[in-house]
Amino acid sequence: xxxxxxxxxxxxxxxxxxxxxxxxxxxxxxxxxxxxxxxxxxxxxxxxxxxxxxxxxxxxxxxxxxxxxxxxxxxxxxxxxxxxxxxxxxxxxxxxxxxxxxxxxxxxxxxxxxxxxxxxxxxxxxxxxxxxxxxxxxxxxxxxxxxxxxxxxxxxxxxxxxxxxxxxxxxxxxxxxxxxxxxxxxxxxxxxxxxxxxxxxxxxxxxxxxxxxxxxxxxxxxxxxxxxxxxxxxxxxxxxxxxxxxxxxxxxxxxxxxxxxxxxxxxxxxxxxxxxxxxxxxxxxxxxxxxxxxxxxxxxxxxxxxxxxxxxxxxxxxxxxxxxxxxxxxxxxxxxxxxxxxxxxxxxxxxx
Amino acid sequence: xxxxxxxxxxxxxxxxxxxxxxxxxxxxxxxxxxxxxxxxxxxxxxxxxxxxxxxxxxxxxxxxxxxxxxxxxxxxxxxxxxxxxxxxxxxxxxxxxxxxxxxxxxxxxxxxxxxxxxxxxxxxxxxxxxxxxxxxxxxxxxxxxxxxxxxxxxxxxxxxxxxxxxxxxxxxxxxxxxxxxxxxxxxxxxxxxxxxxxxxxxxxxxxxxxxxxxxxxxxxxxxxxxxxxxxxxxxxxxxxxxxxxxxxxxxxxxxxxxxxxxxxxxxxxxxxxxxxxxxxxxxxxxxxxxxxxxxxxxxxxxxxxxxxxxxxxxxxxxxxxxxxxxxxxxxxxxxxxxxxxxxxxxxxxxxxxxxxxxxxxxxxxxxxxxxxxxxxxxxxxxxxxxxxxxxxxxxxxxxxxxxxxxxxxxxxxxxxxxxxxxxxxxxxxxxxxxxxxxxxxxxxxxxxxxxxxxxxxxxxxxxxxxxxxxxxxxxxxxxxxxxxxxxxxxxxxxxxxxxxxxxxxxxxxxxxxxxxxxxxxxxxxxxxxxxxxxxxxxxxx
Numbered sequence: 106x107x108x109x110x111x112x113x114x115x116x117x118x119x120x121x122x123x124x125x126x127x128x129x130x131x132x133x134x135x136x137x138x139x140x141x142x143x144x145x146x147x148x149x150x151x152x153x154x155x156x157x158x159x160x161x162x163x164x165x166x167x168x169x170x171x172x173x174x175x176x177x178x179x180x181x182x183x184x185x186x187x188x189x190x191x192x193x194x195x196x197x198x199x200x201x202x203x204x205x206x207x208x209x210x211x212x213x214x215x216x217x218x219x220x221x222x223x224x225x226x227x228x229x230x231x232x233x234x235x236x237x238x239x240x241x242x243x244x245x246x247x248x249x250x251x252x253x254x255x256x257x258x259x260x261x262x263x264x265x266x267x268x269x270x271x272x273x274x275x276x277x278x279x280x281x282x283x284x285x286x287x288x289x290x291x292x293x294x295x296x297x298x299x300x301x302x303x304x305x306x307x308x309x310x311x312x313x314x315x316x317x318x319x320x321x322x323x324x325x326x327x328x329x330x331x332x333x334x335x336x337x338x339x340x341x342x343x344x345x346x347x348x349x350x351x352x353x354x355x356x357x358x359x360x361x362x363x364x365x366x367x368x369x370x371x372x373x374x375x376x377x378x379x380x381x382x383x384x385x386x387x388x389x390x391x392x393x394x395x396x397x398x399x400x401x402x403x404x405x406x407x408x409x410x411x412x413x414x415x416x417x418x419x420x421x422x423x424x425x426x427x428x429x430x431x432x433x434x435x436x437x438x439x440x441x442x443x444x445x446x447x448x449x450x451x452x453x454x455x456x457x
Numbered sequence: 458x459x460x461x462x463x464x465x466x467x468x469x470x471x472x473x474x475x476x477x478x479x480x481x482x483x484x485x486x487x488x489x490x491x492x493x494x495x496x497x498x499x500x501x502x503x504x505x506x507x508x509x510x511x512x513x514x515x516x517x518x519x520x521x522x523x524x525x526x527x528x529x530x531x532x533x534x535x536x537x538x539x540x541x542x543x544x545x546x547x548x549x550x551x552x553x554x555x556x557x558x559x560x561x562x563x564x565x566x567x568x569x570x571x572x573x574x575x576x577x578x579x580x581x582x583x584x585x586x587x588x589x590x591x592x593x594x595x596x597x598x599x600x601x602x603x604x605x606x607x608x609x610x611x612x613x614x615x616x617x618x619x620x621x622x623x624x625x626x627x628x629x630x631x632x633x634x635x636x637x638x639x640x641x642x643x644x645x646x647x648x649x650x651x652x653x654x655x656x657x658x659x660x661x662x663x664x665x666x667x668x669x670x671x672x673x674x675x676x677x678x679x680x681x682x683x684x685x686x687x688x689x690x691x692x693x694x695x696x697x698x699x700x701x702x703x704x705x706x707x708x709x710x711x712x713x714x715x716x717x718x719x720x721x722x723x724x725x726x727x728x729x730x731x732x733x734x735x736x737x738x739x740x741x742x743x744x745x746x747x748x749x750x751x752x753x754x755x756x757x758x759x760x761x762x763x764x765x766x767x768x769x770x771x772x773x774x775x776x777x778x779x780x781x782x783x784x785x786x787x788x789x790x791x792x793x794x795x796x797x798x799x800x801x802x803x804x805x806x807x808x809x810x811x812x813x814x815x816x817x818x819x820x821x822x823x824x825x826x827x828x829x830x831x832x833x834x835x836x837x838x839x840x841x842x843x844x845x846x847x848x849x850x851x852x853x854x855x856x857x858x859x860x861x862x863x864x865x866x867x868x869x870x871x872x873x874x875x876x877x878x879x880x881x882x883x884x885x886x887x888x889x890x891x892x893x894x895x896x897x898x899x900x901x902x903x904x905x906x907x908x909x910x911x912x913x914x915x916x917x918x919x920x921x922x923x924x925x926x927x928x929x930x931x932x933x934x935x936x937x938x939x940x941x942x943x944x945x946x947x948x949x950x951x952x953x954x955x956x957x958x959x960x961x962x963x964x965x966x967x968x969x970x971x972x973x974x975x976x977x978x979x980x981x982x983x984x985x986x987x988x989x990x991x992x993x994x995x996x997x998x
Contacts (some may be wrong), residue, residue: 155900158900158904160900183907184900184903184904185903185904185905185908189904190905191900191901193897193901195897196895197895197898197901200894200898201916201919201920201922211905233795257906260905264596370624420965
């Protein structure tokens with residue numbers, strides 16, 4: 106019985122002798138789980154994948170797959186001997202083979218796999234049928250990225266690593282692929298680590314997300330918690346889905362802000378009454394109500410399809426985001442006054 | 458990391474080491490004692506050697522720049538009669554080595570030469586000799602080298618012109634530039650690295666040239682090296698002159714790098730590239746463009762070819778006297794053996810560099826490819842110096858038999874020095890093929906379960922087959938034309954077309970030199986025609 110399917114224990118990931126991410130601990134308990142690694146560009150996300158694949162070595166900690174150490178200070182299983190597939194962000198197709206041959210090279214790797222991925226289905230889902238007989242230089246970046254993804258999937262690895270798998274794929278097509286990809290991975294129990302800088306992609310695909318900021322894993326949690334209960338100011342800033350405003354704790358379920366007044370809700374963490382905190386306000390926290398006497402000036406309005414995101418200016422010159430459904434009965438233009446429903450009641454109160 | 462010290466690293470390391478031995482020998486020999494000859498020479502001939510080399514260099518660079526850039530500009534930007542033919546016909550000049558050009562020039566313009574015969578047949582007996590210009594000495598050397606070497610500038614500049622985006626030219630027009638201003642301010646500066654690269658090759662070949670300057674009795678540093686070894690048996694002085702010449706060549710490289718500073722000339726080929734449209738020239742301009750290209754094609758290829766052909770027909774006994782099949786087999790034997798070794802070792806070395814990513818290896822490789830900058834004469838002499846030193850200081854001192862005969866005056870020695878001389882050509886040719894294979898391709902192969910050997914055999918070699926073919930042809934072409942190394946190191950009674958032509962010419966039997974020269978030109982031209990589609994690649998593939 107395997108303890109954990111995959112483990113990264115206290116590993117420092119480095120490239121070219123330079124430490125990129127320190128003391129990483131990530132565990133995938135069950136086979137078939139998908140986790141996502143999120144972080145800004147250049148932080149070392151790809152280095153993590155390359156190291157797990159065996160393309161880079163480690164000097165500290167250990168990486169364990171199916172109870173077997175594959176990387177440590179002393180052990181380094183060569184990439185060709187790990188059953189791990191990595192789908193690169195850059196074009197990695199063999200230039201002298203057609204797309205079809207490239208994809209089917211994956212089949213050769215793991216003939217004894219217990220997984221049963223149908224290559225035809227993968228080709229269909231990834232919409233590669235029309236380019237099968239073409240050579241890599243004859244297809245677009247998005248197509249070559251999908252072909253590379255297909256090759257990795259068909260190789261039926263124990264662990265699949267995807268580096269920004271859909272970064273070159275057209276937006277119109279992206280969501281469909283995300284859905285199908287998740288389906289294939291789940292149906293075939295392919296354990297996957299996805300690296301992305303797109304938080305929505307990470308939240309959709311991953312059952313857990315690891316946020317890498319300032320050379321360390323800042324938070325490793327399920328997507329809901331990462332979004333609603335960020336554990337540090339850095340995570341809030343990276344996700345960029347809210348702002349921090351100053352407030353003073355006035356009781357066990359309330360606090361006060363000089364512009365918004367009393368705000369009620371359930372504290373995630375205990376703060377003594379009277380302490381000064383930074384309160385996280387996310388766009389969906391405040392409600393629109395033009396009958397309210399709390400009016401703020403609209404300085405910007407972004408159309409986001411389902412929602413408008415208003416940016417409102419408070420009396421103390423703070424900018425607060427508020428989401429309003431596009432079909433909401435009354436919308437406002439820039440410079441108009443926008444009412445905020447009172448009393449303000451939040452689902453949960455996150456402070457720092 | 459220990460993973461990088463594998464068999465590939467070791468092979469690459471050894472290959473690079475073999476190639477840099479002669480370079481190190483030249484450097485180490487600088488401080489050796491020489492005979493008094495050095496003192497005499499320092500006071501008298503050294504100045505002449507250097508002066509002649511500089512005059513030759515400047516003149517050849519100027520001429521090849523004008524001919525190479527001018528013809529490349531015309532065939533790249535304009536449509537005129539036969540412009541597509543000239544596009545590849547101009548590279549046929551490579552089939553004529555400078556020494557054969559020199560024979561043709563002399564044969565045509567000498568007293569009672571071909572020009573005299575033509576005039577006599579046209580206008581009857583008269584003393585035409587005093588009216589026929591003489592292209593010998595320095596002028597003859599300059600012309601022979603220029604018409605034989607301008608192809609380097611032509612090919613590289615043309616390629617650079619081809620990859621210039623129409624956007625760049627449109628931008629020039631948008632800024633209100635005339636055609637000339639666009640050429641002068643936009644096209645020419647952005648082709649500068651290519652022009653300089655072409656001129657650097659011309660410079661190296663000019664400084665290294667032996668056959669033509671020796672034929673015209675022009676004393677340059679290279680002939681000085683050869684003579685000090687052959688005539689005065691002073692290896693140490695030959696090495697010291699070689700050191701001097703090497704410094705000269707490195708100074709050129711340094712100046713070129715310095716002048717380039719940090720300017721960037723190249724555009725990324727992906728994105729923003731717009732194919733150029735060739736302009737149709739008006740009738741008059743079109744005629745002049747045609748005439749310019751035709752004159753260059755005629756002078757660089759048709760003229761020496763027809764001169765050699767004329768003599769072969771006029772003196773058919775030279776053809777029957779010569780054991781052509783033997784020369785052909787010898788040449789072919791050398792070409793196949795040397796180019797196979799070069800290709801195999803350069804391929805291994807390239808792959809070793811790729812998988813090891815080792816800085817020492819990288820440095821060694823960079824150093825080892827400078828072999829191409831070193832004249833054949835120097836390499837041959839440095840090789841002999843090294844073998845003699847090894848033989849006397851190591852081999853014989855431990856009681857083994859002399860190894861001199863194994864390496865000097867043998868096919869083995871000849872092939873080793875060819876290897877050193879043309880290693881850079883093969884290494885860089887394969888490297889440019891390798892640069893098209895993304896490193897992620899290798900990593901994907903490993904992740905698909907391929908070992909390093911399997912990745913090399915199943916992924917790289919099939920992908921590189923076109924590059925390998927092209928490099929083999931290039932190397933073969935160089936070996937067919939090569940003269941000084943073959944002259945110095947060939948086994949007794951082993952002749953090639955090049956050495957036979959040289960020997961006949963040096964004995965003042967120019968007519969007899971015509972037959973091997975003609976065969977050499979024809980074989981080289983066939984090689985060029987086969988490889989022309991690679992040399993003149995029109996797309997960015």
